Amino acid sequence: MESLSDTLWDVVICGTGLQQSLLALALSRSDKKVLHIDPHDYYGGQDAALSLQEAESWVADVEAGKEPSFRSALITKPDGSTGLGFPRAYSLALSPQLIHARSALLEQLVSSRAYRQVEFLAVGSFFIFNPAQDPSQKPTLARIPSTREDVFLTTAIPTKAKRGLMKFLKFVLDYESSPQTDLWQPDAEAPLTEFLSRQFKMDTELQTYIITLSLSLDGKITTKDGLAVIRRHLSSMGMYGPGFAAIYPKWGGLSEIAQISCRAGAVGGAVYMLGTGIKAMKEGEDPIEVELTSGDVIKTRSLVRSGNDATGQIETARLVAVVGSPIKSLFEATAEGAPTPAVAVVAFPAGSLSTPGGKASEYPAYVSVHSSDTGECPNGQSVLYMTTLATSESQEILDQALDSFLGAVGDDQAPQCLYKLQYKRLEGSTQSPAHGSIFDFTIPSTSLSFNDSTLEPVRDAWKMVMGDAAVDAEYMQFTDREGAAEDDDL
Amino acid sequence: MASDDSLPTLKLLLIGPSGAGKSALLTRYCDDEFEPDSSTATIGIDFKIKVLNVRGKPYRLTLFDTAGQERFRTLSTSFYRGAHGVLLVYDISTRASFLGMEKWFAEAEANTVEGVALYLVGAKLDKAEHNREVTPEEGRALAEAHGALFCEVSAKSRENVRRPFVEIVDHIVEDPALIHAAKTGRAAGSVTLDSNSEGGYLPNCSC
Secondary structure (H helix, E strand, O other): OOOHHHOEEEEEEEOOOHHHHHHHHHOOOOOOOEEEEEOOOOOOHHHOEEOHHHHHHHHHHHHOOOOOOEEEEEEEOOOOOOOOOOHHHOOEEOOOOEEEOOOHHHHHHHHOOHHHHOOEEEEEEEEEEEOOOOOOOOOEEEEOOOOHHHHHHOOOOOHHHHHHHHHHHHHHHOOOOOOHHHHHHHHOOOEHHHHHHHHHOOOHHHHHHHHHHHOOOOOOOEHHHHHHHHHHHHHHOOOOOOOOOEEEEOOOOHHHHHHHHHHHHHHOOOEEEEOOOEEEEEOOOOOEEEEEOOOOEEEEEEEEEEOOOOOOOEEEEEEEEEEOOOOHHHOOOOOOOOOOOOEEEEEEOOOOOEOOOOOEOOOOEEEEEEEHHHOOOOOOOEEEEEEEEOOOOHHHHHHHHHHHHHHHHOOOOOOOEEEEEEEEEEEOOOOOOEEOOEEEEOOOOOOOEOOHHHHHHHHHHHHHHHHHHOOHHHOOOOOOOOEEOOOEOO | OOOOOOOOEEEEEEEOOOOOOHHHHHHHHHHOOOOOOOOOOOOOOOEEEEEEEEOOEEEEEEEEOOOOOOOOOOOOHHHHOOOOEEEEEEEOOOHHHHHOHHHHHHHHHHHOOOOOEEEEEEEOHHHHHHHOOOOHHHHHHHHHHOOOEEEEOOOOOOOOOOHHHHHHHHHHHOOHHHHHHHOOOOOOOEEOOOOOOOOOOOOOOOO
16 A cells, blocks of 8 residues: 555645545545545534534634634533433534535535445424513523415414515515615615514514524624525425425434545545644645644645634633433424424523623524434434524623523423533634645634635635546536346345 | 245345455346456445245345445445445455454444344455465354354355245244334335325416
8 A cells, every 4th residue: 555655645634624524525436636635533623513522522622722723612511410321422513504405515415425434314493582562471482484385384474464474475585686686775784683574574573583584693694685585494394304404414414424434535536644743834835735743744735724714703601511311302303294393493682681790692502302213312312503693791681591491392391401511613604715835714703503615715726626627517416326136146 | 036026025234344345246146146356345236135045935135235435444334324234245265354353243233223233244255265264163152242243254156045045034024023123125214215296285287
């Protein structure tokens, strides 16, 4: 076998996050010589799914400043909680984004034939948290009607308001055509809520439904962006089966897609090394000389790295909680023939939570609730992924959201929280990615639903590596690698 | 035909150090081919499919090779998912390949379901006469320590090539709990991406 130093590599990819891994997939039939490394001992980088053991060392790395886009990481186990399974029974996703059916990511996974190795699960209902009206009552979760029939049948919305909602839903599916454009373009940069109120006479409650479907982190999404994401949601509904608009990869979200993409890269001949990073390099030379932390010195025509730029545009606060209950009431199929959902989304509108000090929440908080069908926790438990924009109170707000959520879903007794992992994450850095034969992926914006803009830099990096051989129409277009053989009778 | 999707499917993995002869064994078993001078790492083969009849019932085997990810021990957790059986392959003419097998057992055991079928295979039996560095007794003892089955094979001479596959499948199908735990088919709630279906919020037309 050739040694690493004897080979002139076409590209060295450092990092196995989603983008770097999709690049490996894109190059997997190119005959390019690819060396794919990651300083971590596991696949996925910032998109990894961690066992409890891995989470512990990850927290230590974050606190040691080794993970530039994360900070303030902490694990706590509430006093007196029992029932946590063994560490490997958990797979906590750092990127638990749901993926809308109309996402270009799914299109690429299908056209590249990589999707066959991933199991996708349905994302079911979206709920809105309603605080208790007085202390003697419980807070409640109201389900957002998710299909056309749902909207007709629901008794939660008065008839007059329903008409406005239906009118809006019909409008948004075709909002980019004339004359619909005349209606919203003057308000394109204004908040969507104002537009909904003025043009469709929606009350605050219905506005909240729509904002929740948009998963807007600040709740102030513009009309232009809001219509685009609502359209994506509605046009995704029913695409892969009745009653759901989005799906989630089993076993830890984007981590799984990164892993199967790396496998595709390996099948195509790429060489993989984990626990290995770049120690030093001589820039400005062709080929580039790179010294790996393993001690190997290698030569490569191009280099793709993960951005280390911690100047993210936004910062989110995260709380991952393992809960000792299956919370079955959230995972009911809502349409005939629909698969049992494994993920439910609960939104806490701005102002619906408050800190112990009495300050009301400034931004919405979202909870993605994952059942054990995701493979992320043992049977009988669930994993909550909670997100809100980072503020000085965001951690308190998420703790409050957790307590309120458990109070709302419990029957006699609130389910127990067994484990908490909290951290802050920087997103959406704007560093310019390409210079010569070196490409740096920036930190993508990890909104709650996968954002297709994450895919564009992957194609750019692919073009850099392929050079003149890049044919756009062939990007991620592969046939199945499958060998059939003769029957074997015993 | 061999690719009949309706048959019960079993996922089998071949793991072990580089150069142990995993691909040669797989290619001999599936295609009855053997390349004597092939020393390069496997490229381009994701998995092979073979229909095997055991006790009068056909099973569709999907056989996954390591795709070179064994070289620096970078097999992913997703590679192991849903596996019913793992064949751990070493080279009887290379002592070092045998000494590394404890780690491969540990990795297989850590990443698969409880009760997964394990089979230790000593490859390159054709070299037994002149270059053997591992005795069959050593192989058998290691296998027994891990509750694994054991045999030695030669892809070159065809000796015993079918045996590990037949025996591991026989072992798997005898164990309904394993079939259930590995959940080959997809879970009831899983979503298929290649068939679009009807239904939705509003029909996707301007009516």
